[in-house]
Amino acid sequence: MSSQFGRVFQISTFGESHGKALGVTIDGLPAGIELDVTNIQKELDRRKPGTSKYVSQRKESDQVQVLSGVSDGKTLGSPISLAVFNQDARSKDYSDIAHLFRPGHADYTYFKKYGLKLQAGGGRSSGRETLARVAAGAVAKILLAQINIEIQAYTLSIGNICAEFIDLDFAETHPLRCADPSKADEMLALVDKVRNDGDSIGGVIQLIAKNVPPGLGDPVFHKLDAMLAMGLMSIGAVKGIEFGAGFRASQMKGSQHNDPITPSGFDSNNAGGILGGISNGDHIVIQMAIKPTPSISKAQATIDIDGNPEMISIKGRHDPCICGRICPVAEAMAAIVLADAYLCNKG
Numbered sequence: 001m002s003s004q005f006g007r008v009f010q011i012s013t014f015g016e017s018h019g020k021a022l023g024v025t026i027d028g029l030p031a032g033i034e035l036d037v038t039n040i041q042k043e044l045d046r047r048k049p050g051t052s053k054y055v056s057q058r059k060e061s062d063q064v065q066v067l068s069g070v071s072d073g074k075t076l077g078s079p080i081s082l083a084v085f086n087q088d089a090r091s092k093d094y095s096d097i098a099h100l101f102r103p104g105h106a107d108y109t110y111f112k113k114y115g116l117k118l119q120a121g122g123g124r125s126s127g128r129e130t131l132a133r134v135a136a137g138a139v140a141k142i143l144l145a146q147i148n149i150e151i152q153a154y155t156l157s158i159g160n161i162c163a164e165f166i167d168l169d170f171a172e173t174h175p176l177r178c179a180d181p182s183k184a185d186e187m188l189a190l191v192d193k194v195r196n197d198g199d200s201i202g203g204v205i206q207l208i209a210k211n212v213p214p215g216l217g218d219p220v221f222h223k224l225d226a227m228l229a230m231g232l233m234s235i236g237a238v239k240g241i242e243f244g245a246g247f248r249a250s251q252m253k254g255s256q257h258n259d260p261i262t263p264s265g266f267d268s269n270n271a272g273g274i275l276g277g278i279s280n281g282d283h284i285v286i287q288m289a290i291k292p293t294p295s296i297s298k299a300q301a302t303i304d305i306d307g308n309p310e311m312i313s314i315k316g317r318h319d320p321c322i323c324g325r326i327c328p329v330a331e332a333m334a335a336i337v338l339a340d341a342y343l344c345n346k347g
């Protein structure tokens with residue numbers, strides 16, 4: 001498997017959904033950076049399950065422990081290890097379906113590739129794996145804050161209900177991180193309905209990185225958009241990614257898509273803040289398509305590990321819509337990529 005990412009700001013994550021602990025070792029952060037553990041905890045709290053009826057009811061406190069690399073609140077320049085111990089893994093929830101592949105989940109491909117028996121809770125393919133990314137992302141955000149880079153992700157649409165107005169503060173208070181107060185209840189009602197039907201629903205999230213200086217990203221293979229796409233697409237359930245005008249660019253003329261350049265900056269941002277794989281100083285704007293949560297209680301056809309046809313209905317504790325929970329994870333991966341690009345530039 002591959003659990004390492006980054007060139008200078010390097011992360012190596014570990015842990016399974018129902019294992020003892022999850023965590024990350026971060027290497028490459030310079031010595032002397034003030035690192036307040038409450039900032040890491042705050043980010044983990046934004047991701048954790050059990051915070052509303054619209055997310056998984058798994059009850060985890062997700063208390064982070066700093067095992068190395070920090071002393072007297074400052075980084076030592078040595079590897080920083082962060083760990084969170086699991087408290088509420090209920091493997092028996094999975095015992096009835098332990099021999100079945102969950103449609104839409106990674107059980108089938110993990111079995112075909114690694115030949116191991118299916119792991120309760122999905123092992124490394126569980127959304128719980130993203131905890132380690134968020135811990136690392138919190139550290140990356142601390143570094144980026146020194147150059148005023150801010151990153152926020154929010155839900156733009158769920159099913160066919162689309163935000164028409166973006167209120168970043170409101171998004172942070174909403175259980176699905178809906179950015180439009182006028183669409184917030186409609187989105188909640190839709191998620192309630194699909195859950196009552198034993199189903200789940202997908203959506204689109206948007207991420208904005210502000211104050212990114214021009215010059216981040218290394219053509220040709222470590223272009224900034226290429227690295228962001230890799231980091232963000234490595235999150236489970238992310239199925240598509242667009243920068244700026246994205247796929248709409250394919251229907252535009254050059255005169256519409258090009259962002260006019262003026263002495264005070266760009267007049268529009270169809271580029272999404274990146275040209276030629278290098279940040280242009282404008283906001284980086286990314287949209288991600290999130291698929292519906294695979295685990296649903298509605299009966300579906302599948303097979304067991306011997307290839308026999310079966311029906312499956314998944315009863316465990318699952319997010320009926322993952323959009324809101326992916327937002328802090330997307331922010332973390334974007335922060336990790338930007339921190340890496342920044343440290344690469346510093347040389």
Ligand SMILES: Cc1cc2nc3c(=O)[nH]c(=O)nc-3n(C[C@H](O)[C@H](O)[C@H](O)COP(=O)(O)O)c2cc1C
Nearest residue numbers: 105106125126127236237293294295318319325326
């Ligand atoms: C934060 C987060 C939470 C998730 N929660 C669930 C869940 O409760 N149930 C589930 O079946 N999948 C959940 N997923 C999605 C699966 O992890 C993902 O669909 C699966 O690993 C298959 O990968 P793929 O969708 O990228 O092909 C979650 C993903 C993330 C990032």
